[in-house]
Amino acid sequence: MFFKCTGYKMSEIFNKLYLYFQFPFVYYAMIAGILIALCSSLLGVTLVLKRFSFIGDGLSHVAFGAIAIAAVMNLTNQLILVLPVTIICAILLLSSGQNSKIKGDAALAMISVGSLAIGYLILNLFSKSSNLAGDVCAALFGSTSILTLTITDVWICGILSVLVVVIFLLFYHKIFAVTFDEDFMTATGVKAKTYNLIMATIFAVVIVLAMNLVGALLISALVIFPALSAMRVFKSFRAVTICAVIISVICATLGILISILAGTPVGSTIVAVDIVCFLIFSAAGKLKG
């Protein structure tokens, strides 16, 4: 009885998925989701270890503000505005936050909360949308926006992802070294500042991409959880990086599938799967000793 029952359910699920994947927007979402998850996990280890994770929140708020302005300006492609603004802020924050910790934090808080407030204000004052609350919610939590991607969006996402991955691979050893010990690298003649800028730029691109998938408020989770999970079990930088990427892609895939089947919001479902994964890896790390 029981087996028959679950067997029936399983095939029902597959039928439902099969049906959904007849729609282009569903597999667009799947492709974009996997690419974004891959990119966002790459820099996770660095951001966690350099205590930069808080910058993720700040930057995503900046991106939110920029999206609000782009929406009011009726730009057909919001990226034209959002990407450069976020990159510039990333560079400003990472280079100012380096030496004077406290000043950096205050600057971050100002920029981040400021953009959130201004963005919401601008939307309220100028937006002609009939569903303002819905739009804002989508920008903050990602809700359903990933399911409205066009083929152009998927292409842009694909190109940016390839760029992020290639740059990461080319600078892999430099990113490791500068993350591990910036002072040593500067002392031995390595241009650590330049590599910090490169990391800031990659990170800004990732944030802007990830806005589509999980929304502004959940980006940090997407970046940090896979890295934290991998760090529980693996002990070399390379193993942790590879494992984080695999975790992130699997969690995003599962999250998107679950959200399609259960009708839950995409972003928070992915993050929920990431959290479950983190708990499993924590337990595994404890067992391993």
Added chain:
Amino acid sequence: MTKSEPLITCQNLTLGYEGKIVISDLSFIVNKGDYLCITGNNGSGKSTLMKAILGLKPPMSGRIILDGGLAAGEIGYLPQQTMIQKDFPATVREVVRSGLLNRLGLRPFYNAAEKAMAEDNMKKLGIDGLAGRCYRELSGGQQQRTLLARALCATRKILLLDEPVAGLDPQATADLYTLIETLNHEGITIIMISHDVDISSGYATNMLRIDENK
């Protein structure tokens, strides 16, 4: 001793943080092949001086002249144990290889010769058996050897060591001192900050004592 060749010349150096002077009007010369030991109380500015020599901290006044053959990329450094993240996932090999980074330039990956050099340096410091181990799980002495191997990957000319034996047990301390002495005999100039004047003065060719409010 051969004819002395100045490697580092400090002239009337004044160092400090945001207007607070830590070291004032300090002048000294480090010659090629020297083993200089810097001592002084906690907070007297030893680490600050080392950072100035490394170019990490610009002096408030005075000059630091590096010998022409000594570009920034040729100084190996063993930082005081604090900055390195205690939960960093990295193997000994990954850490040692990162010392080769100043050779990479625009190249993205290490070549075979560079990798061999990292293996050589690990062997020399007796940590080749630990190459695949996680850095954060090693003993203090093993961690210092790892960082020393990394510094040797960066340079064969001069090593700056900031309290390399802090927190080590007596045996590991003695081993590390012997190792540093061997490196010095191979022609590497050593500048070392140390707490225990008695032991280190046995090895050093020159001593520099930094006092507060000098």
